[in-house]
Amino acid sequence: MKRSNLFLPTLKENPTEAKITSHRLMLRSGMVRQSSSGIYSWLPMGLKVLKNIEKIIRLEQDLIAQELLMPTIQDSEIWKKSGRFNDYGKEMLTFIDRHEHQLLYGPTNEELITDIFSKNIMSYKSLPLCLYHIQWKFRDEIRPRFGVMRGREFLMKDAYSFDISKEDAIKCYNRMFLSYLRIFNKMELKAIPVSADTGPIGGDLSHEFIILADTGESEVYLDKNILKEEIPNINYNDSKGISKLVDTLTSFYAAADDKYDEEEYMNIVNENNRLKTKGIEVGHLFYFGSKYSIPLEAKVNSKEGKVVPVEMGSYGIGVSRLVGAIIDAHHDDKGICWPESVSPFLIGIVNLRQNDIECSNLSDTIYNNLLSKDVSVLYDDRDEGAGIKLAEMDLIGVPWQIRIGPRGIKNGNFELLQRKTGDITEIKVKDMEKTINKLL
RNA sequence: CGGAACGUAGCGCAGCUUGGUAGCGCACUGGUCUGGGGGACCAGGGGUCGUCGGUUCAAAUCCGGCCGUUCCGACCA
Numbered sequence: 423m424k425r426s427n428l429f430l431p432t433l434k435e436n437p438t439e440a441k442i443t444s445h446r447l448m449l450r451s452g453m454v455r456q457s458s459s460g461i462y463s464w465l466p467m468g469l470k471v472l473k474n475i476e477k478i479i480r481l482e483q484d485l486i487a488q489e490l491l492m493p494t495i496q497d498s499e500i501w502k503k504s505g506r507f508n509d510y511g512k513e514m515l516t517f518i519d520r521h522e523h524q525l526l527y528g529p530t531n532e533e534l535i536t537d538i539f540s541k542n543i544m545s546y547k548s549l550p551l552c553l554y555h556i557q558w559k560f561r562d563e564i565r566p567r568f569g570v571m572r573g574r575e576f577l578m579k580d581a582y583s584f585d586i587s588k589e590d591a592i593k594c595y596n597r598m599f600l601s602y603l604r605i606f607n608k609m610e611l612k613a614i615p616v617s618a619d620t621g622p623i624g625g626d627l628s629h630e631f632i633i634l635a636d637t638g639e640s641e642v643y644l645d646k647n648i649l650k651e652e653i654p655n656i657n658y659n660d661s662k663g664i665s666k667l668v669d670t671l672t673s674f675y676a677a678a679d680d681k682y683d684e685e686e687y688m689n690i691v692n693e694n695n696r697l698k699t700k701g702i703e704v705g706h707l708f709y710f711g712s713k714y715s716i717p718l719e720a721k722v723n724s725k726e727g728k729v730v731p732v733e734m735g736s737y738g739i740g741v742s743r744l745v746g747a748i749i750d751a752h753h754d755d756k757g758i759c760w761p762e763s764v765s766p767f768l769i770g771i772v773n774l775r776q777n778d779i780e781c782s783n784l785s786d787t788i789y790n791n792l793l794s795k796d797v798s799v800l801y802d803d804r805d806e807g808a809g810i811k812l813a814e815m816d817l818i819g820v821p822w823q824i825r826i827g828p829r830g831i832k833n834g835n836f837e838l839l840q841r842k843t844g845d846i847t848e849i850k851v852k853d854m855e856k857t858i859n860k861l862l
Numbered sequence: 863c864g865g866a867a868c869g870u871a872g873c874g875c876a877g878c879u880u881g882g883u884a885g886c887g888c889a890c891u892g893g894u895c896u897g898g899g900g901g902a903c904c905a906g907g908g909g910u911c912g913u914c915g916g917u918u919c920a921a922a923u924c925c926g927g928c929c930g931u932u933c934c935g936a937c938c939a
Binding site (some may be wrong): 430431433434435436437438439456458459512513529530559561563564565567571572575576578579628639640662700703704705708738739740741743756764774775776777778806807808809810811812813814816817825827830837 | 863868872875887888896900901915930932934939
C-alpha cells in the first residue's frame, strides 16, 4: 500500500477526550473514530489489526472448536426462558419491531447457542461439542470509557461447550485454558490466569486472563514465578497432560482485587515473590453446568437411555479490547510498537527524499520486490519532509522500517530500523534480497 | 446511577467576567524555497459559536429548558 493512497487520518495533537495511552494512540494513529459514546468506527488501519487478532484466535480455536456465526439481534423469548431477561438489567439494549415483538441486541449468546443446540442435538453420541463465533456485542455500560477498552459495542470471541458429564466439561475447560494462553502468547502478551467470580454468567469454576499493563483497570496480586512459565506445544488429545499443565499453572497465587485475601497472600507467597500490579481483563472462562441447559431444555439421551441436561461452559475473549491492550503493552513515547503478528504492516518504506531520482528508484524497487513476495508493506511515497514521515511511521508502529535517503545511497546503503528496539542497521543495496528474506 | 466539568473551523484552544457582526496554533488548498526527526515564507479556503426558547436596539457572551461529550466513584469482555 502506498501511503499516498491510504485513508489514514493521523493527528499530531492529543484529542482531549482520550485519557489513556491506548485510546490516545488509536485516535492519533487513525485506527478508530468515535461515532457516539462507547461506539467506534474502525478505519482501515484499525480494521487490519482487528482482523489479524481474529486470525490468530481462529487458528488456535479451530484446533478445539468449530466456528459458526450467530446474529447480533436476538429474540427476547429465549432470554425470558432462562430468566436473564429481567436479571441482566439495564445493560441489555432491547427494542420492539414493527410487529410489536421484543428484540434485543445480544450482550452474550448463552441462550441462543443453547437454543440451537437443543433443537439439533439429541444424543450423547454427538458430544463433546464446542462451538464459537466472533461477533459484535452490545452492553449498555453505565459509563463507557478508555476508548475501545470499555466500549458499549465491542467485538468478542465467545465459545460454548456441551458435554455429557462434568468430567468431560472440565476437559474442554482445560483445553480452552491452554488455547487462551497460546493465543495471547502469539500476540506477545503475558496473560495471567486468575481465579474469578462468575458474575451474571453464573457457575462454579471460572478464570480471568489478565494482561499486565500499568493502565489496567484491575489490581492483581501475584506470585512472580507465574511470569516465568512458558507455554509448550500442546497435544489437545492428551487430556491427562493438559490437566497436569493447567494444575501447574493454577498452582501459583494470582488474584484480582475482588478475590484478594491479604492474609492468604502473605502466607502462601514468599515475600520476594510478591507482585502487586495492574492488569486488563482480556479473556474469561466459565464452567456453569446445567444453568442454561435445564431451562432451555438442552438435553440428550445418555448411554443408559435417560434424558439428561448437558454440561456447559462459555469462554470469551474481548477481541476489540485486545487492540487497546496490545497497545498499552507495546508502545513508547513516539507511538505504537506492534508485535509482528498483529501489525497492520510488517514493513514500512520511508523515502526520505521523494524528488531525488535515485532515492525514488530504490524505494520503488524495494516496494515492488516486497509486493511480489506478498509482504504487507506501507510505502510512504509522499512529497513530505523526512521528519513528518519518520514521526508518522513511528506513531503507527510498523515493526520494521526501511529508510532510503541520499546519505545512505551515496555509499550504496539503505537503513533498516527495528521499531521496538530502535536499532538501525546499514544494509548494502546488493544485500537487499537477503535482508528482506530474513524478515519474513 | 451519585458527584464534577465542558460544548466556538477537522484537531487543540482563546474570546464570555464588562453584550456591539469571531480569533490563534496545528491541519487543509495554491505557490516559492527547503530536504535525515512533525521546516520557512507568501497567498487562500473553511465556523447558522451544540440546540431550542427568553432578556435586549443588539447575544458566542446574560437567563432557562433540552441534547451531547468527558472526568471521578459504584458496575463489567
